[in-house]
Amino acid sequence: MVASNKRQAKALSSEDDDFNLISMSSDETDQSDMSDYARSNKGKGKGKGKANGGGGKVKVTQDDLYTHRAFCEKCSREPADDILYRANNRKNRKKKKRRNEEDDVMISEEELANMLEGWLECEKCVVSSHWGCLTPAQKKDVLTDIREREGSPAEGEKRRRSVAVDESATFICAKCVLNPDCFVCHKDKIKEKNPKPESKEDAEGGKANDVNRSEKMDVDDPENRKPQEEEVEVEAEEEETIPKFRCLPCKQSVHYEHLDVPHSLGQDPSLPEVAFHYQHETDGGDAWICHQCREWIWTVDIVIAWRPSPANAVEPELEEDEKANWKDALPREYLVKWTGRGFRHVSWVPHPWLQVLSRQKLQNFLEKGPNLDLITDETLAAKGDEMAQPTISNLTAEDDQISGRKSGHALEHGSNAQDGKKEWKGIGPGPEKDAESSLPIEWNTIDRVLDVMLLPPRQTAKPAMKRGKRIMSNSLSASASDSGHATPIRNGDLSPADEMRRQYGLKDGQKPPEEMQLDIDIFEEKTGRDLDENDVDEIAGLVTWCFVKWDDLQYDQSTWDTPPPTNSPLYPAFKRALARYLRSRKVVIPVLTPAQARVRDEGAEGLYVPPENQPDCIVGGQLMPFQMQGFQWLLYKHFRRESCILADDMGLGKTIQIASVLGYLGSSKYKIYPCLVVVPNSTITNWVREFEKWVPHMRVVPYYGEAASRKVIRQYELYHKGMQNKAEGLNAHVVLTTYDMITGNEFRVFRNIPRWEVLCVDEGQRLKSDNSVIFNRLKTLNSVHRILLTGTPLNNNLRELFNLLNFLDPATFKELEDLEARFENLNESLVSELHEMIKPYILRRIKADVLKLPPKIEIIVPISLTPIQKQVYKSVFEKNSEVIQAILRARKKRMRLGQ
Numbered sequence: 033m034v035a036s037n038k039r040q041a042k043a044l045s046s047e048d049d050d051f052n053l054i055s056m057s058s059d060e061t062d063q064s065d066m067s068d069y070a071r072s073n074k075g076k077g078k079g080k081g082k083a084n085g086g087g088g089k090v091k092v093t094q095d096d097l098y099t100h101r102a103f104c105e106k107c108s109r110e111p112a113d114d115i116l117y118r119a120n121n122r123k124n125r126k127k128k129k130r131r132n133e134e135d136d137v138m139i140s141e142e143e144l145a146n147m148l149e150g151w152l153e154c155e156k157c158v159v160s161s162h163w164g165c166l167t168p169a170q171k172k173d174v175l176t177d178i179r180e181r182e183g184s185p186a187e188g189e190k191r192r193r194s195v196a197v198d199e200s201a202t203f204i205c206a207k208c209v210l211n212p213d214c215f216v217c218h219k220d221k222i223k224e225k226n227p228k229p230e231s232k233e234d235a236e237g238g239k240a241n242d243v244n245r246s247e248k249m250d251v252d253d254p255e256n257r258k259p260q261e262e263e264v265e266v267e268a269e270e271e272e273t274i275p276k277f278r279c280l281p282c283k284q285s286v287h288y289e290h291l292d293v294p295h296s297l298g299q300d301p302s303l304p305e306v307a308f309h310y311q312h313e314t315d316g317g318d319a320w321i322c323h324q325c326r327e328w329i330w331t332v333d334i335v336i337a338w339r340p341s342p343a344n345a346v347e348p349e350l351e352e353d354e355k356a357n358w359k360d361a362l363p364r365e366y367l368v369k370w371t372g373r374g375f376r377h378v379s380w381v382p383h384p385w386l387q388v389l390s391r392q393k394l395q396n397f398l399e400k401g402p403n404l405d406l407i408t409d410e411t412l413a414a415k416g417d418e419m420a421q422p423t424i425s426n427l428t429a430e431d432d433q434i435s436g437r438k439s440g441h442a443l444e445h446g447s448n449a450q451d452g453k454k455e456w457k458g459i460g461p462g463p464e465k466d467a468e469s470s471l472p473i474e475w476n477t478i479d480r481v482l483d484v485m486l487l488p489p490r491q492t493a494k495p496a497m498k499r500g501k502r503i504m505s506n507s508l509s510a511s512a513s514d515s516g517h518a519t520p521i522r523n524g525d526l527s528p529a530d531e532m533r534r535q536y537g538l539k540d541g542q543k544p545p546e547e548m549q550l551d552i553d554i555f556e557e558k559t560g561r562d563l564d565e566n567d568v569d570e571i572a573g574l575v576t577w578c579f580v581k582w583d584d585l586q587y588d589q590s591t592w593d594t595p596p597p598t599n600s601p602l603y604p605a606f607k608r609a610l611a612r613y614l615r616s617r618k619v620v621i622p623v624l625t626p627a628q629a630r631v632r633d634e635g636a637e638g639l640y641v642p643p644e645n646q647p648d649c650i651v652g653g654q655l656m657p658f659q660m661q662g663f664q665w666l667l668y669k670h671f672r673r674e675s676c677i678l679a680d681d682m683g684l685g686k687t688i689q690i691a692s693v694l695g696y697l698g699s700s701k702y703k704i705y706p707c708l709v710v711v712p713n714s715t716i717t718n719w720v721r722e723f724e725k726w727v728p729h730m731r732v733v734p735y736y737g738e739a740a741s742r743k744v745i746r747q748y749e750l751y752h753k754g755m756q757n758k759a760e761g762l763n764a765h766v767v768l769t770t771y772d773m774i775t776g777n778e779f780r781v782f783r784n785i786p787r788w789e790v791l792c793v794d795e796g797q798r799l800k801s802d803n804s805v806i807f808n809r810l811k812t813l814n815s816v817h818r819i820l821l822t823g824t825p826l827n828n829n830l831r832e833l834f835n836l837l838n839f840l841d842p843a844t845f846k847e848l849e850d851l852e853a854r855f856e857n858l859n860e861s862l863v864s865e866l867h868e869m870i871k872p873y874i875l876r877r878i879k880a881d882v883l884k885l886p887p888k889i890e891i892i893v894p895i896s897l898t899p900i901q902k903q904v905y906k907s908v909f910e911k912n913s914e915v916i917q918a919i920l921r922a923r924k925k926r927m928r929l930g931q
């Protein structure tokens with residue numbers, strides 16, 4: 033880098049020959065010290081980049097475009113002569129020693145200033161540096177050029193060896209040597225026909241005491257100079273080169289023209305105003321931070337893919353045996369997901385940005401490929417009960433084999449070169465221009481709303497607002513005016529929250545300020561209202577910030593976000609989820625007193641009125657007759673407190689039957705809940721969906737996943753706010769969980785519930801072995817009615833069967849050894865005895881019995897000819913054998929090529 037720095041600096045100086053690569057000046061008006069070529073670069077700006085004064089109104093001028101940083105890029109200290117100046121001012125009072133951190137020696141400020149020496153400002157960007165903080169190579173370059181300008185030293189004078197404390201000069205900083213291009217336009221200079229800004233003279237006029245500035249001085253020395261005309265012309269061109277802004281955190285440079293115009297500057301601010309904004313601490317952010325870094329305040333979670341940037345960039349090919357190096361300067365940008373931000377807000381970030389701010393992730397991505405370590409519904413289902421951590425690329429490979437899968441998951445990584453695609457030979461995995469759009473839409477779709485923050489009602493709003501009455505958007509907008517913001521332009525399409533966001537200049541997904549976030553409970557308190565799902569339209573317009581679980585992703589991927597824009601296709605899902613959230617806040621799961629429990633159990637049978645038709649609360653579709661029978665049988669069993677086994681064949685809708693039964697029990701007719709359903713990992717999300725589809729009035733909470741997911745579920749889903757681990761705080765009619773959770777150390781979550789009205793276990797054969805932990809743990813739960821589900825016949829092992837029956841009816845099937853001994857040698861009478869014994873407990877239907885498959889029907893579908901067929905047909909008619917032959921030849925060739 034040092035070498036190339038030198039090379040580039042040299043190239044520049046020779047190329048531009050006489051133009052003033054190095055310019056010198058002195059802070060004091062000590063003209064005698066000045067070289068003939070000296071020209072104060074300070075004159076262009078604020079004099080060593082000093083800010084435009086502190087506080088109060090500042091007049092922003094053209095000069096602000098030339099401001100350099102007032103602190104050194106390397107040591108962050110101010111210019112040495114400023115240090116000296118202050119030290120001198122203090123002298124009379126007392127001598128102060130300061131500690132030098134580097135060598136732990138006390139040195140005076142004078143000594144420090146003399147070590148740091150002169151001040152250098154980059155010609156291409158806003159970077160400044162002390163002479164003493166330059167690398168030896170940089171020093172050498174600077175000296176070479178100064179000596180060239182100054183000519184041989186006068187007699188008796190020594191050759192120049194440094195830039196002195198009171199001098200300043202220009203240089204080209206290391207960053208500008210390495211990558212001088214703007215991160216927006218990817219160019220170094222802006223090609224513009226712009227004439228000299230007219231305000232320039234005025235601006236300079238204001239710098240009356242900047243005596244050192246003299247553009248014409250150098251022409252007085254003809255010896256080392258080219259003809260005057262050329263000189264002036266080059267000089268003038270150089271004059272217009274505005275140093276590029278360089279961001280402190282990401283180290284990238286950008287033209288001021290290409291920085292985002294901050295909202296606070298209003299419409300069409302001047303370029304110097306934009307420059308001034310980014311150079312100083314403002315409401316919009318800290319000083320010297322580019323718009324990207326102001327926006328990207330999160331850490332990188334996942335590097336998903338990359339693409340060339342600019343789009344037509346060509347990468348250098350890797351040499352044989354050359355290894356990918358994250359340090360390489362590559363013309364790329366990367367699609368990243370941020371920690372705590374959903375896939376809805378992934379960003380393309382430039383290579384240099386990632387290099388500086390997320391080195392490790394970049395390195396891993398380039399060396400190991402993309403790593404989307406997400407557990408999705410599909411991976412759950414694919415992996416069964418083993419909670420593996422598959423990556424999206426694995427998924428893709430599977431998807432390719434199983435045709436007809438969701439195309440949304442087809443994230444094709446160049447590394448696993450797809451058919452027909454040229455294998456990527458460059459650094460890391462291959463490019464993916466469309467990575468963003470190939471992310472599954474589910475990951476952007478709100479599945480559940482877990483918490484919401486609302487726009488506060490106007491302080492003066494009457495608290496006793498009538499139920500169901502809409503809060504007028506007028507009153508809400510008024511609160512904006514109250515807080516000193518401009519009167520909004522009326523826009524009927526904007527919700528109050530949207531309008532407020534617009535006024536604050538908030539982007540989609542940007543966290544709103546505190547004053548826009550009112551907890552929904554406090555909102556209710558303040559307005560004296562009691563919100564429910566009927567208020568969803570109104571509340572949807574007031575949500576400023578919400579915590580959501582995304583479809584197909586686990587709870588630990590839940591994020592805070594703004595609702596999707598009202599015109600977005602993602603909006604309806606948000607509203608549905610919000611309605612469910614509002615409903616869930618009203619869920620009350622009563623904890624029965626012993627007396628109440630006794631009354632319920634004793635009168636249970638009398639409560640049962642067999643529903644003849646499908647009840648209204650079961651809405652997912654029409655239950656088939658055998659499903660209706662199953663539903664009735666299960667209800668009958670429930671009210672008789674007879675535990676049972678539903679052993680229907682696979683595919684006959686056991687899930688639907690259970691959902692119907694629990695939904696009916698949970699309907700306003702009975703209000704019998706809570707229920708616990710234990711299922712395999714791979715099917716839990718399917719269970720959730722079936723419940724939502726068939727009995728949406730039921731609040732169903734799945735409790736599963738990794739520890740981080742379960743934490744979110746406990747905090748936001750399983751219990752009402754602030755009621756964690758309390759039975760009366762349970763916020764679920766039905767809790768769905770997995771075997772892992774029963775055997776794991778959070779079993780107390782289920783134990784804490786004093787009474788489960790129904791305990792249902794899917795794939796009940798897992799309970800066959802009586803020494804299984806699941807079996808023993810489930811037996812300790814106080815469950816009123818137990819249902820086992822199994823899709824496989826129970827004929828393998830009698831002991832297993834007796835274990836199941838013991839789980840269902842411990843009183844009857846108590847002495848398992850005795851039973852086993854009695855049925856050890858099965859004969860015909862014993863078999864029928866056994867059948868009689870288990871018959872009341874089991875309902876089993878097989879497919880062939882209940883599903884009458886329709887007979888085969890032949891359907892004739894008229895189709896039109898394809899263009900090539902038409903051509904053949906026509907040719908035959910015209911007896912044009914030549915064309916037919918040609919078509920056949922081409923076809924043969926294609927087949928040979930395997931296409």
Ligand SMILES: [Zn+2]
Pocket residue numbers: 104105106107108109148161162164165
């Ligand atoms: Zn320094």
Ligand SMILES: [Zn+2]
Pocket residue numbers: 154155156157158159204205206207208
């Ligand atoms: Zn620079």
Ligand SMILES: [Zn+2]
Pocket residue numbers: 214215216217218219286287290
């Ligand atoms: Zn640019």
Ligand SMILES: [Zn+2]
Pocket residue numbers: 279280281282283284321322323324325326
């Ligand atoms: Zn930046």
